[in-house]
Amino acid sequence: MNTSDDEAIAAAAETKKKTPKAAAAKGKATGKGKAAAGPKTSAKESSLLKQKSPAEFFAENKNIAGFDNPGKSLYTTLRELVENALDSAESISELPEIEITIEEITKTKFNTMIGLVDRQRVDEALYDDFESEKAREKRLAKEARFQESQAKNAALGKKVKDAPSVRGKGRGEAAFFKVTCKDNGRGMPHDDIPNMLGRVLSGTKYGLRQTRGKFGLGAKMALIWSKMSTGLPIEIKSSMKGQNYTSFCRLDIDIHKNIPHVHLHEKRENKTHWHGAEIEVIIEGNWTTHRSKILHYMRQMAVITPYAQFLFKFLSDAADKNLTIKFTRRTDVMPPVPLQTKHHPSAVDLLLIKRLVAETTKQNLLQFLQHEFVNISKPHAERLIGEMGPDFSQKMAVKSLTSQQLVRIHQLFRQAKFDDPSGNCLSPAGEYNLRLGIIKELHPDMVATHASSPQVFEGHPFIVEAGISIGGKDVKQGLNIFRFANRIPLLFEQGADVITRTAAKRISWSSYKINQQQDKIGVFVSIVSTKIPFKGTGKEYIGDDITEISSAVKP
Numbered sequence: 362m363n364t365s366d367d368e369a370i371a372a373a374a375e376t377k378k379k380t381p382k383a384a385a386a387k388g389k390a391t392g393k394g395k396a397a398a399g400p401k402t403s404a405k406e407s408s409l410l411k412q413k414s415p416a417e418f419f420a421e422n423k424n425i426a427g428f429d430n431p432g433k434s435l436y437t438t439l440r441e442l443v444e445n446a447l448d449s450a451e452s453i454s455e456l457p458e459i460e461i462t463i464e465e466i467t468k469t470k471f472n473t474m475i476g477l478v479d480r481q482r483v484d485e486a487l488y489d490d491f492e493s494e495k496a497r498e499k500r501l502a503k504e505a506r507f508q509e510s511q512a513k514n515a516a517l518g519k520k521v522k523d524a525p526s527v528r529g530k531g532r533g534e535a536a537f538f539k540v541t542c543k544d545n546g547r548g549m550p551h552d553d554i555p556n557m558l559g560r561v562l563s564g565t566k567y568g569l570r571q572t573r574g575k576f577g578l579g580a581k582m583a584l585i586w587s588k589m590s591t592g593l594p595i596e597i598k599s600s601m602k603g604q605n606y607t608s609f610c611r612l613d614i615d616i617h618k619n620i621p622h623v624h625l626h627e628k629r630e631n632k633t634h635w636h637g638a639e640i641e642v643i644i645e646g647n648w649t650t651h652r653s654k655i656l657h658y659m660r661q662m663a664v665i666t667p668y669a670q671f672l673f674k675f676l677s678d679a680a681d682k683n684l685t686i687k688f689t690r691r692t693d694v695m696p697p698v699p700l701q702t703k704h705h706p707s708a709v710d711l712l713l714i715k716r717l718v719a720e721t722t723k724q725n726l727l728q729f730l731q732h733e734f735v736n737i738s739k740p741h742a743e744r745l746i747g748e749m750g751p752d753f754s755q756k757m758a759v760k761s762l763t764s765q766q767l768v769r770i771h772q773l774f775r776q777a778k779f780d781d782p783s784g785n786c787l788s789p790a791g792e793y794n795l796r797l798g799i800i801k802e803l804h805p806d807m808v809a810t811h812a813s814s815p816q817v818f819e820g821h822p823f824i825v826e827a828g829i830s831i832g833g834k835d836v837k838q839g840l841n842i843f844r845f846a847n848r849i850p851l852l853f854e855q856g857a858d859v860i861t862r863t864a865a866k867r868i869s870w871s872s873y874k875i876n877q878q879q880d881k882i883g884v885f886v887s888i889v890s891t892k893i894p895f896k897g898t899g900k901e902y903i904g905d906d907i908t909e910i911s912s913a914v915k916p
């Protein structure tokens with residue numbers, strides 16, 4: 362015992378003798394109160410710890426899932442529904458037939474739907490778009506000046522600018538849309554519908570397989586957004602092949618508990634023997650700001666999926682806004698259904714090894730290594746076990762492995778050499794389809810395509826397919842970059858994406874006798890993998906920081 366300990370004990374004994382109250386206070390401060398019951402917690406000190414459900418988290422951070430604002434939310438809702446529809450039809454090798462309708466709902470119609478009486482404005486000055494007499498005069502004078510300068514510019518042959526738009530300060534009046542997506546896919550089992558669409562982070566696409574969906578989030582985000590912006594539930598109709606009934610379900614989500622709140626769930630007659638799903642959601646959106654993104658998305662989807670048929674409709678009370686576009690099927694050749702694969706030993710972390718041990722049906726370590734991972738043959742597994750050390754044996758029960766032994770296996774997996782995973786489980790669009798898609802949607806003067814052999818990053822196989830086109834319809838001068846990941850068009854965050862950066866900065870177009878500024882160049886790059894390293898859950902771009910991918914994208 363050193364001097365300072367001695368001193369502290371002596372001082373404490375002294376305090377105890379002198380003032381029992383002061384000693385108690387000291388005990389509280391040092392956390393050494395009554396030995397058995399522990400220090401009492403006053404109401405003021407009660408724990409501040411709170412839990413949040415995944416649904417609450419995503420409702421509060423909806424931007425990370427692509428629901429940044431009403432316009433983007435309309436775009437992302439459509440996209441999530443279309444991608445689910447395609448995944449579903451392709452999973453049963455059915456040529457996809459997908460109908461998408463966006464119906465504009467006026468405020469009066471919306472209010473009638475929810476039983477709210479429409480009210481006219483009474484006190485105009487209360488509103489954000491109210492313009493005082495003075496402000497009106499000022500605006501009109503500004504507009505007149507602008508028109509004068511435009512007239513002068515036009516007379517001098519100079520470029521004429523668009524008139525600046527006049528907007529209120531705030532968000533203005535909300536616009537509502539009913540988004541419906543109907544497919545001819547697998548449908549959903551009746552009893553699973555509430556959890557599939559009303560519980561965040563639940564889905565059927567979590568295995569190691571190339572799919573458009575991945576997180577078990579997209580459709581639920583559309584529902585959360587509808588709950589946040591209109592308070593209306595989602596409606597689902599679904600029927601599986603051979604079922605003589607259609608499931609109908611109307612539900613919303615209990616955000617706090619992250620559980621579905623079912624309003625109606627029943628079986629109805631399926632006279633037409635239809636199979637597939639039809640999902641309908643009513644949300645706030647903005648068609649004006651995101652019309653062009655939505656149409657680009659549909660067109661790009663038609664490029665990468667020429668074997669699908671899409672019927673896109675925009676319906677409005679203003680007849681001149683109505684739109685119907687049919688993207689026709691050009692081929693019956695579908696890429697093969699992507700296969701579920703096992704994990705590559707170099708791509709697993711400790712947590713995943715523990716999960717695989719907990720879930721495996723294999724009894725011993727030898728069988729476990731051989732059957733739960735790709736590229737470990739029996740002789741290879743025997744050698745690996747030998748290398749693990751004397752505590753390990755081929756016959757040892759895999760469920761009896763200690764935490765330390767699992768760490769040893771993980772360490773060995775990181776250091777040992779394994780053959781690369783094969784790309785057999787992947788389903789690229791195929792050069793034929795990519796070429797066809799480009800010709801069908803762009804009508805270029807020239808197209809060239811190329812597909813790479815499978816490559817690997819972090820134990821995941823990936824394939825890059827690319828196409829270049831020159832000329833065509835609705836193609837602007839310069840680079841027109843079309844990016845696809847697991848056959849999803851990526852339209853946002855273009856600047857940071859590996860494909861854009863490669864096309865714009867790392868390719869010497871002049872060496873191919875292509876003028877980067879003047880020619881109408883279409884660049885199409887499609888990456889498929891069991892793991893697309895998206896930045897964020899919004900699936901909007903692939904970063905430029907994975908060497909294997911960036912060098913594979915550059916020809």
Ligand SMILES: Nc1ncnc2c1ncn2[C@@H]1O[C@H](COP(=O)(O)OP(=O)(O)OP(=O)(O)O)[C@@H](O)[C@H]1O
Nearest residue numbers: 445449557564565574575576577578579580581638
């Ligand atoms: N049109 C559909 N047809 C059949 N099943 C569907 C359909 N839409 C959704 N599902 C089922 O509901 C599940 C949840 O869909 P959700 O969009 O929430 O997530 P996901 O597609 O699995 O992943 P992600 O969040 O990456 O899109 C899907 O995994 C699928 O099983």
